[in-house]
Amino acid sequence: MLDKIRALLDEISVVSATTREEVEELRIRYISKKGVINQLFSEFKEVHPDLKKEVGKALNDLKNAAQDKINALKEAFEAGADGQAGLDLTRPGDSVHLGTRHPLAIVRNRIIDIFGRLGFTVSEGPEIEDDWHVFSALNFAPEHPARDMQDTFFIEKNPDVLLRTHTSSVQIRVMEHTQPPIRAIFPGRVFRNEAISARSHCIFHQVEGLYVDENVSFADLKQTLLYFAKELFGENTKIRLRPSYFPFTEPSAEMDVSCSICGGKGCNLCKYTGWLEILGCGMIDPNVLEACNIDSHKYTGFAFGMGIERITMLLYGIKDIRLYFENDVRFLRQFESAI
Numbered sequence: 001m002l003d004k005i006r007a008l009l010d011e012i013s014v015v016s017a018t019t020r021e022e023v024e025e026l027r028i029r030y031i032s033k034k035g036v037i038n039q040l041f042s043e044f045k046e047v048h049p050d051l052k053k054e055v056g057k058a059l060n061d062l063k064n065a066a067q068d069k070i071n072a073l074k075e076a077f078e079a080g081a082d083g084q085a086g087l088d089l090t091r092p093g094d095s096v097h098l099g100t101r102h103p104l105a106i107v108r109n110r111i112i113d114i115f116g117r118l119g120f121t122v123s124e125g126p127e128i129e130d131d132w133h134v135f136s137a138l139n140f141a142p143e144h145p146a147r148d149m150q151d152t153f154f155i156e157k158n159p160d161v162l163l164r165t166h167t168s169s170v171q172i173r174v175m176e177h178t179q180p181p182i183r184a185i186f187p188g189r190v191f192r193n194e195a196i197s198a199r200s201h202c203i204f205h206q207v208e209g210l211y212v213d214e215n216v217s218f219a220d221l222k223q224t225l226l227y228f229a230k231e232l233f234g235e236n237t238k239i240r241l242r243p244s245y246f247p248f249t250e251p252s253a254e255m256d257v258s259c260s261i262c263g264g265k266g267c268n269l270c271k272y273t274g275w276l277e278i279l280g281c282g283m284i285d286p287n288v289l290e291a292c293n294i295d296s297h298k299y300t301g302f303a304f305g306m307g308i309e310r311i312t313m314l315l316y317g318i319k320d321i322r323l324y325f326e327n328d329v330r331f332l333r334q335f336e337s338a339i
């Protein structure tokens with residue numbers, strides 16, 4: 001009996017627990033009604049009377065030691081006294097919010113991806129530009145209203161240092177340094193001195209497209225844009241090209257897609273026209289090719305430019321352009337599941 005008690009004392013002095021459940025298991029094993037110590041107490045009556053005093057004391061010591069040990073372990077878990085303490089692996093975990101991609105980045109990446117499948121590469125140009133790349137090389141007449149202070153942010157009143165008003169400036173930079181064939185798109189930020197409202201902002205994003213080679217025709221432009229529209233808005237999307245004017249393209253057009261909400265029947269989004277305007281495009285004016293030292297008798301090309309904010313608004317039903325720039329997590333988190 002004394003041997004058993006000593007063995008248990010040794011055992012109890014070294015036991016430890018890593019969870020509350022383990023402490024409970026120890027309690028049941030040692031000091032519960034059916035535990036090993038109570039078992040010894042019930043065997044106590046069989047102990048020889050001469051030994052009763054000694055064994056009784058040892059048994060009581062064992063019981064106290066076990067109780068103390070269990071209490072100490074329990075306390076450790078409650079108070080968080082050691083490294084493991086307070087750690088309850090059965091509690092539900094804290095949810096960690098993943099970062100989300102900005103909706104403009106999601107749509108920009110989709111656009112890059114679609115044109116990538118047609119063999120278009122991606123280039124970028126500077127946001128701070130000069131008059132040549134933003135206007136002159138793009139065939140803007142010297143007194144063209146777009147150069148007006150109203151539209152363009154000039155830096156330190158110097159008319160030759162300005163923030164680009166469109167990504168068409170990157171067309172010039174690329175054509176100046178590359179001979180055809182050229183097939184590339186240019187995503188980037190642009191700046192216009194406009195009042196901020198639900199529909200317009202002084203900073204926004206465009207994606208420009210450029211294709212220059214021998215025998216590039218308007219049919220190539222149309223087919224490229226039709227493929228793009230179907231990939232972005234869905235297989236049943238139709239396009240229409242309306243005549244327009246840009247100094248750097250001739251002929252020029254504006255492209256509408258059939259309304260993604262009503263499918264062309266007419267609704268609030270398309271203002272009951274069935275069509276949504278999404279980009280400007282045209283055949284590159286020979287003057288622009290010549291300004292970049294590209295032989296306009298040998299080569300032709302097309303260009304197009306679209307605003308990412310507007311396309312994102314159409315794709316996600318966003319009604320106010322300012323939401324893109326406020327970085328309100330309640331807005332941004334809605335794009336958590338998008339790629």
Ligand code: PHE
Pocket residue numbers: 165166167168208246249280281282303304305306
């Ligand atoms: N740069 C024009 C704009 O900002 C868009 C455009 C690009 C039109 C290329 C034709 C060709 O509105």
